[in-house]
Amino acid sequence: MGKRFTGAVAATAVLWAGSFGAGIAAAHDSVLSTSPEAGTTVEAFPETISFVFSGEVQDGFNTIAVTDQAQGSVVFEGEPAVDGQNVSIEVPEDLQLAPGKYTVGYQITSSDGHATRGSFEFSYAGATTATEAQAETEPAPAPAPTASEETASNQDTVTSESGSNLPLILGAAVAIFAAAGVAAVVLRRPKL
Incomplete structure (x- = not known):
């Protein structure tokens, strides 16, 4: 009986101390x-x-x-x-x-x-x-072409332009040769 009573008192004391400590921590x-x-x-x-x-x-x-x-x-x-x-x-x-x-x-x-x-x-x-925001939104400017790139670009342009006239020149030459051929045939016919 005495041991049970002592154990109950000890358990109660531990629970009371624990709840008191939790109360302090919660505060x-x-x-x-x-x-x-x-x-x-x-x-x-x-x-x-x-x-x-x-x-x-x-x-x-x-x-x-x-x-x-x-x-x-x-x-x-x-x-x-x-x-x-x-x-x-x-x-x-x-x-x-x-x-x-x-x-x-x-x-x-x-x-x-x-x-x-x-x-x-x-x-x-x-x-x-x-400045940073502007740099992020604006595209970077294209680098200036070098002298060799400019020359190549001009040559390409010239080549492109003269190439476009070539069919006209060839067509005119064919027309001239055809006309000359017709004239030669007409001139060779015997006169009646």
């Missing part, structure tokens, strides 16, 4: 939305990176860092501004960022006082300049 604030949206591609690098959390974030020990995945290095980090559930950080204007994938990591102090960490990714396509 951590989670991300409801981000800007830029996780997993998307942007043409222009965002001026501000922001989060909306499920609870009011506490001040202190909050950090946001942006990492260039290709370089494997943090391009900037800092303490974000906190306004209730909203957390945001301004991107420095002087950053020279290449197109590619970026990871935004965060650490905030949840409304329950515990640190919450996480991250999301987005891709930066890079803005296309007007």
Whole structure:
């Protein structure tokens, strides 16, 4: 009886501790939305990176860092501004960022006082300049012909034009020979 009672108390204590721990974990604030949206591609690098959390974030020990995945290095980090559930950080204007994938990591102090960490990714396509867009839409100009190509082209033109008159010349020559032949036959006939 004593062993059964002790076992039941121990099992109850374990279940209570487990449910209490789950309650603490569930109380951590989670991300409801981000800007830029996780997993998307942007043409222009965002001026501000922001989060909306499920609870009011506490001040202190909050950090946001942006990492260039290709370089494997943090391009900037800092303490974000906190306004209730909203957390945001301004991107420095002087950053020279290449197109590619970026990871935004965060650490905030949840409304329950515990640190919450996480991250999301987005891709930066890079803005296309007007000159690049024009170059993509306009066909490349044909290269200027060389002197030998121009000469060959002129010869082809001349050959083509003289070739078109050849049948007329041959036809005229045949007509002349035929007329001469007829005249010879007529002149050879004996006069009656």
